[in-house]
Amino acid sequence: MMKSMHETHNTQQPAIPGYLIFMLALTAGMAVASLYYCQPLLALLGNDFHLNSATVGTLPTLTQAGYALGLMLLIPLGDKFDRRRVILVKGLALAAALAFTAVSPGLALLLVASFIVGITATMAQDVIPTAAAMTDSRQRGRVVGQVMTGLLTGILLSRVFSGFIGEWFGWRSVYLAAAAAMLLVTILLWRALPRFTPASTLSVGQLYRSMFSLLATHAKLQKAAVAQGLLNAAFSAFWSTLALMLYQNFHLGSSAAGLFGLAGAVGALTAPFFGKAADRFGPQRMTRIGALLTGVSFLLMLFAGSAINTTWYLPILAVLTVSFDMGVQMCLISHQTIIYNTAPHAMSRANAILLAGVFIGMTSGSLVASQLFSHWGWQAVIAFATLVSTLALLLRLLPERRTMISDSVI
Structure with missing residues (x-):
């Protein structure tokens, strides 16, 4: 039964x-x-x-x-x-x-x-x-x-x-x-x-309206959505222009960009480890480590850009691609853990808000990167990714504000 x-x-x-x-x-x-x-x-x-x-x-x-x-x-x-x-x-x-x-x-x-x-x-x-x-x-x-x-x-x-x-x-x-x-x-x-x-016992209309109250009354949810959005803006900026950079600088086709996509396999394989680490050390700490790893990876890419036309640039780029992808995935899993623990009565709505931040970050990152690449090239894209991932780190380092609880979101 x-x-x-x-x-x-x-x-x-x-x-x-x-x-x-x-x-x-x-x-x-x-x-x-x-x-x-x-x-x-x-x-x-x-x-x-x-x-x-x-x-x-x-x-x-x-x-x-x-x-x-x-x-x-x-x-x-x-x-x-x-x-x-x-x-x-x-x-x-x-x-x-x-x-x-x-x-x-x-x-x-x-x-x-x-x-x-x-x-x-x-x-x-x-x-x-x-x-x-x-x-x-x-x-x-x-x-x-x-x-x-x-x-x-x-x-x-x-x-x-x-x-x-x-x-x-x-x-x-x-x-x-x-x-x-x-x-x-x-x-x-x-x-x-x-x-x-x-x-929830709310009507469907009230359920949708309650998402605004949920966002307004839960500081941890606000921080998670904005920080993950910033990290995914960096993520999207990189991946939306990588193939163009590889073609212009190394005359490599889409298959080469696809090989870089294997970096995602590392994020997939390490996801359970990140989840266990969030349980053991706290998801807030893991978001800071993940944002730091992402920011440092893009910063090192920026420094390595001075030798973009050398033979060792691509191996370095591949390693840093793996590391920043791990940082983004670490933050995503930790942010999911944070929002589910913060709003156990509204997990689906909290998830929708977090994903809205991710979607906005991905879309804006792609749009900004296309313009930066067109006018100033690959280094400008990496500088943008470094900036927004650093902003995400600074946001995660801010002290947690007290959450206000409202019955209207239940």
Whole structure:
């Protein structure tokens, strides 16, 4: 018989089974992977539908737009409704959207399907607060880190999976396989996940409005959203211009930039360690270490830029890419631990606010970096990344302000 789990402010929770942590990590990875399947398939899609590069490029854009909309409108609902039901409904909807993509006969339906895939792929961000809600606050960092490993691995492997399957079996096979896998994992979650008592009694309209009160009354949430936004601005600035720098300075193609992307594997593999460290040493301390590691990495890149045309620049850049990626991931996991412990009654809304900060940082970082690179080159981009990551460190070093508690956010 399905058990029910009450979300309370009590830090004492029974240990979450290891198999369930694995299933949640797998679900997060599979859901977020749906956002990236199309990227290696754009050429195949363009040939199949006779589209130019500009038109076919709208597919990943629409998918990301759907994801952004889902983050703001759907993620907060995890506090209003049974988390299990939210995840299962989204899982079925995502499986249907992936199948719909696979059988789309033309561009119009393909665009609609891509948008729906983006919206429903936000179930990845429902899984993380669900795992946190099932975990004792003293072990929350470890569990969040393990689930984040699944999410980050999904991002890394999604392009490899879709590229290989698409080349040998066609792009439709990618989405059919993904739809079947998502349906299977949703059925498994239906059997394994307990029901959750909703954390909030607010109406849906009040729930959305309460996010402003939540942000205004929780200083730790404010600091987490702004600091992570700054770090992700640096992250996005680097990655959005790296391929251009490699081509202009070293005449290297996109495959070289892809190899640098393997740095993300380090962040994925070390995520559980960062979570355990947040539990042991405190997430506030870990955010300071992570921000310091990120800032120092970009500062060393700035110094190394004086020798950008030498043979040893690229090895140094690769090492520093690994170190700054580790710093950003360390901060993200620690910030998630902070917000879940700060607002246990509003984990989904707090997660939506943190992700809004991440999204704003990523978008603004990419926009600023494109202008800096166009007018002043790669060194200007790295200087910007150094500046904003240093600001994040200074913000984390500020003393914590007392949080005001308001019943209106519950």
